[in-house]
Amino acid sequence: MKVVYNWLKDFVGVTAPPQELASRLALSGTNIAGVENGAHGAVLDAEVGSNRPDCLGHYGIAREVGAIYKLPLKHVSPKPPESAAKASDAIKVEIQAPELCGRFTARVVRDVKIEPSPKWLKDRLEASGVASISNVVDISNYVMLELGHAIHAFDYDKVRDHKIVVRQSKPKEQIRTLDGVERQLDPGICMICDGDGSRAIGIGGIMGGAETEISFSTKNVLIECAWFEPVPIRRAARFLKLHTEASTRFGRGADLEMAELASRRCAELILELAGGELLAGVADVYPGKRAPKKIQLTRKELLRVMGADVPDKQIEASLTALGFASVRIDHNRGAEGSLLATWECTQPSWRGEVEREIDLIEEVARIYGLDKFPPRLPAARQGAARLPHHEAETRLRERLVGLGYREIVTTPHVAEERDALFRPAGVSPARLANPLSEEAGVLKSTGIVTMAAALEWNLNHGQRNARLFEIGRHYRLEGNQSIETSVLTIGGTGEAREKGLYDSGREFSFADLKGDLDAVGELAGGLCWSADSSRDGAHAAPTWLHAARRAQVSLDLAPTGGQDSFFDRQGGAAFLGEAGELARRVADRLKLRQAIFLAELGLDPLYAAIEALKNSRRYQPLPRFPAVERDFSLLLADGITFAQISESIRSLGIPEIGAIEAVDLFRGKNVPAGKYSLLIRVTFQSREATLMDAQVNHFAGKIISILEHRHGAQLRAS
Amino acid sequence: MPTDDLGLDKTFAALGVIEAAQVAARFEQVFAHFDAQLKTVHEESTWKQFRDAWLGRKSGVLTQVTDNWLKPATPELKRVVGQKLNELRAYVELHIEARRASIESGTEQAALARERVDLSLPGVIHPIGSRHLIRQVFQEAEDIFFSIGFSIVEGPEIETPYYNFEALNIPEFHPVRDDMDTFYIDLPKGAPTPLLLRTHTSPMQIRTMEKQEPPVRVIVPGKVYRRDNPDATHSFMFHQVEGLAVDTDITFCDFTGTIEYFVKQFFGPGVKTRFRPSYFPFTEPSVEFDVSCIFCGGSGAAASGGVCSKCKGAGWIELFGAGMVDPAVYGFVNYDAKKVSGFAFGMGIDRLAMLKYGIDDLQVFFQNDVRFLKQFP
Numbered sequence A: 001m002k003v004v005y006n007w008l009k010d011f012v013g014v015t016a017p018p019q020e021l022a023s024r025l026a027l028s029g030t031n032i033a034g035v036e037n038g039a040h041g042a043v044l045d046a047e048v049g050s051n052r053p054d055c056l057g058h059y060g061i062a063r064e065v066g067a068i069y070k071l072p073l074k075h076v077s078p079k080p081p082e083s084a085a086k087a088s089d090a091i092k093v094e095i096q097a098p099e100l101c102g103r104f105t106a107r108v109v110r111d112v113k114i115e116p117s118p119k120w121l122k123d124r125l126e127a128s129g130v131a132s133i134s135n136v137v138d139i140s141n142y143v144m145l146e147l148g149h150a151i152h153a154f155d156y157d158k159v160r161d162h163k164i165v166v167r168q169s170k171p172k173e174q175i176r177t178l179d180g181v182e183r184q185l186d187p188g189i190c191m192i193c194d195g196d197g198s199r200a201i202g203i204g205g206i207m208g209g210a211e212t213e214i215s216f217s218t219k220n221v222l223i224e225c226a227w228f229e230p231v232p233i234r235r236a237a238r239f240l241k242l243h244t245e246a247s248t249r250f251g252r253g254a255d256l257e258m259a260e261l262a263s264r265r266c267a268e269l270i271l272e273l274a275g276g277e278l279l280a281g282v283a284d285v286y287p288g289k290r291a292p293k294k295i296q297l298t299r300k301e302l303l304r305v306m307g308a309d310v311p312d313k314q315i316e317a318s319l320t321a322l323g324f325a326s327v328r329i330d331h332n333r334g335a336e337g338s339l340l341a342t343w344e345c346t347q348p349s350w351r352g353e354v355e356r357e358i359d360l361i362e363e364v365a366r367i368y369g370l371d372k373f374p375p376r377l378p379a380a381r382q383g384a385a386r387l388p389h390h391e392a393e394t395r396l397r398e399r400l401v402g403l404g405y406r407e408i409v410t411t412p413h414v415a416e417e418r419d420a421l422f423r424p425a426g427v428s429p430a431r432l433a434n435p436l437s438e439e440a441g442v443l444k445s446t447g448i449v450t451m452a453a454a455l456e457w458n459l460n461h462g463q464r465n466a467r468l469f470e471i472g473r474h475y476r477l478e479g480n481q482s483i484e485t486s487v488l489t490i491g492g493t494g495e496a497r498e499k500g501l502y503d504s505g506r507e508f509s510f511a512d513l514k515g516d517l518d519a520v521g522e523l524a525g526g527l528c529w530s531a532d533s534s535r536d537g538a539h540a541a542p543t544w545l546h547a548a549r550r551a552q553v554s555l556d557l558a559p560t561g562g563q564d565s566f567f568d569r570q571g572g573a574a575f576l577g578e579a580g581e582l583a584r585r586v587a588d589r590l591k592l593r594q595a596i597f598l599a600e601l602g603l604d605p606l607y608a609a610i611e612a613l614k615n616s617r618r619y620q621p622l623p624r625f626p627a628v629e630r631d632f633s634l635l636l637a638d639g640i641t642f643a644q645i646s647e648s649i650r651s652l653g654i655p656e657i658g659a660i661e662a663v664d665l666f667r668g669k670n671v672p673a674g675k676y677s678l679l680i681r682v683t684f685q686s687r688e689a690t691l692m693d694a695q696v697n698h699f700a701g702k703i704i705s706i707l708e709h710r711h712g713a714q715l716r717a718s
Numbered sequence B: 001m002p003t004d005d006l007g008l009d010k011t012f013a014a015l016g017v018i019e020a021a022q023v024a025a026r027f028e029q030v031f032a033h034f035d036a037q038l039k040t041v042h043e044e045s046t047w048k049q050f051r052d053a054w055l056g057r058k059s060g061v062l063t064q065v066t067d068n069w070l071k072p073a074t075p076e077l078k079r080v081v082g083q084k085l086n087e088l089r090a091y092v093e094l095h096i097e098a099r100r101a102s103i104e105s106g107t108e109q110a111a112l113a114r115e116r117v118d119l120s121l122p123g124v125i126h127p128i129g130s131r132h133l134i135r136q137v138f139q140e141a142e143d144i145f146f147s148i149g150f151s152i153v154e155g156p157e158i159e160t161p162y163y164n165f166e167a168l169n170i171p172e173f174h175p176v177r178d179d180m181d182t183f184y185i186d187l188p189k190g191a192p193t194p195l196l197l198r199t200h201t202s203p204m205q206i207r208t209m210e211k212q213e214p215p216v217r218v219i220v221p222g223k224v225y226r227r228d229n230p231d232a233t234h235s236f237m238f239h240q241v242e243g244l245a246v247d248t249d250i251t252f253c254d255f256t257g258t259i260e261y262f263v264k265q266f267f268g269p270g271v272k273t274r275f276r277p278s279y280f281p282f283t284e285p286s287v288e289f290d291v292s293c294i295f296c297g298g299s300g301a302a303a304s305g306g307v308c309s310k311c312k313g314a315g316w317i318e319l320f321g322a323g324m325v326d327p328a329v330y331g332f333v334n335y336d337a338k339k340v341s342g343f344a345f346g347m348g349i350d351r352l353a354m355l356k357y358g359i360d361d362l363q364v365f366f367q368n369d370v371r372f373l374k375q376f377p
């Protein structure tokens, strides 16, 4: 709302310069976005809150200014001369829909001369950003900007039977509005009709109709100044997508009493600027008339909410200036500053939203000045708690950062087509009913979608080495329920180690992904890796991952604390997610021209395991006797896994066997096709004594024998 | 280093030495021999051999002289042999030590020249990752509020209209809903309640109070969504930290004190603050909270002259909305509005980060360009 500084002066004798006024208004609740000095003086751009329709006019702002500076408000009381003929004989008003229209006033001015407006009127409208049309139309706009109440002027002679009927819209009803648009109505909208009520001549409180519009040939004017229920107005404006100055004002709750006053002011200005004769009185149908509400304010409550006092004089001056007519009613009336002080206030018709004591407290506090309430820090009365998974998440994040991953934050809105690439079979995504675009039409059903997009962004911007992680959620529907699941998503591409002064470069590989995830998994007691379907059989391998380089990752639920807990073992397993290299088919589709590695793990089981393990970890005494290492160079058929070898060795049940590690692996050269060479290092350790060569040789013999027997392993000279 | 011809392995008796002059001559030979050898010793390895040849305990020259010349000497010669031996020992030790020092400094200088590290070259670079700036700011906000007794809670991003609007005193068709353009989830026909993406973290006020009796003191970090077209200052997703404190004795002064404490911790003690009355359906009194412009120090003038572009000359920057919890809200959670009071706030984390770190485009947070991520290790 544009507030013209000089216009304000019509109602309040403010002398403060515009900038200072702007700042005082802002600090008392009418925020001023800016002050412009134009051809017509200073104009303040007021951001009026939706709870303050009374401030959508200069008169209301002037009341605020009066309260702030303790200046009297010059009341508006137009007394236009009237003819002998009565308005109530010239126009009939019937309200058939009192649930939509609480008051309808009509005045008639005869023999007006429709002309361009005088300069002063044009200037004020221009300063307010309103185009000038003709004197009568301009006056209705002017009064709206002055008093904050929307007015509509009809060509009296075009109103059939000189009768107004206010009713609800009918099914499939249509109207052509002032702006020339043919509009289809929804049932329940307030219609202004004429004659027998069959023809609509305006949408009540929103916009007038085209057929009864004021034109330069208009002779007699009908001034409509009514009051409409706010909720139906907002609903209608939203349905019609028609938000007007009128709908804004009525939609926020206009002043019932102002309807008659604004009509009189309008008539006064018409007589002054367009001449003519005003019929006596007003046709006023007022089914919504209500008695003014009484509200009490107590010092006790003021202190309880605000924490500091306001002097009696300040309370009374502020409330009175704002129109609340406060009266002390407690038994200590004479005692200033009494803790028992109670004021009875009358709600003014323009402040419908002030209904409760708390509303009055706010009024008093904002005029007094919020800076006058001294800030203090309240004492805490109980211990504070972090999120249950705070520590697990912190450890997870610090480990990922240490491993070289950068955290990302993404918007979950993605294209349906992208989401479908990664979405597991049988999952219903959470689609938006009203997306901004198709590119952002569905919430990601897996974090992989946005991780792939983040890698794609970097590759397209010349950053070919990226290791990223996101701790976020994915979103799915199960029937009518939304399911939000916390997930860790990981992406890696480019060089795992960049070529530098001291080291040669190396591309990120599946082994990097596995090693990094295992390092994370260590916090949770280790991970189980399986190739094609998860341990529990419930999860099929995702097809968007490369068939030779993908894995299902589960949580090892039977951590033994053994040194090979990084490797697959027997035992219970909780499914965490999947990991692997992006399938070429999908990478090509996304135009990603280098190998991309991705993983997603569910965070709830991971956090639970991290927490549980943290509390159950116990110290293992360090061995007192030296360990002995033995290497076994094996020639194995392709397809035999390290896990099988490891399990077979463990199955010997030799307690002195500690770690079993794979230390070298190669194919080609001297290794026949279909086979590979694997160097295994086994650590022997006794807690009772130093192991003798003979014992270790004996164990080694058993190991060789079982590997030859079970896996056809050939021992190579190492 | 041969010393055979010096006759060290024989006694003076065997060598036919019987008078002092002969003793002196013998020692002169040893001195001369030492000098000759010393001239050839320039490196650490030969110095070590040299030292061992002369000072070695088992068969060094000095040991041999002691064992073969001194100990068996006749009483007449013993004194002069002893004296000469002492001279020899002093001479040998002095020069061996001096030579060691000179060799060492010589080698060191050569070595320094050869081995000196080039400090301008980088060390071995380990790729270290980083936390996202939004996460860092969340963490900072959480830590500050945690330190003054606020617990941290989280809630769903997909909400019902009841929690996002109604229970916060925002009924259907309330004008405030127009300011919060909302994404709705496409649900199967017949769903019992619509679902939406929360437009603020405030639903957790309700969920928290439903679950627990006062005193309540929580903050809620999380993502929120509004259906705004993305640009430098808008995104349809952004981040908030909601705060809620309810107790039997929480006042407006406690509210402003808490907010000021946070902002001074976050931006530094020099920042000025102000509370402007405002309107939100779920708080009353409601305020907008402003801080003195971080860029111009509140002067409104840019360092380069002209008006500060960040605060448009106002000297103040609007940070977030807040207020005392509206009593109507307590009605939705069965709190007694006559007995309890409290405050609530919802601050934009992205906005705090942009102001603190001078970021002028909201979109960089969500593009995740590695060059951006690297800037905030």
Ligand SMILES: [Zn+2]
Pocket (backbone or CB within 6 Å): B293, B294, B295, B296, B297, B298, B299, B300, B301, B308, B309, B310, B311, B312, B313, B314, B315, B316
């Ligand atoms: Zn500034």
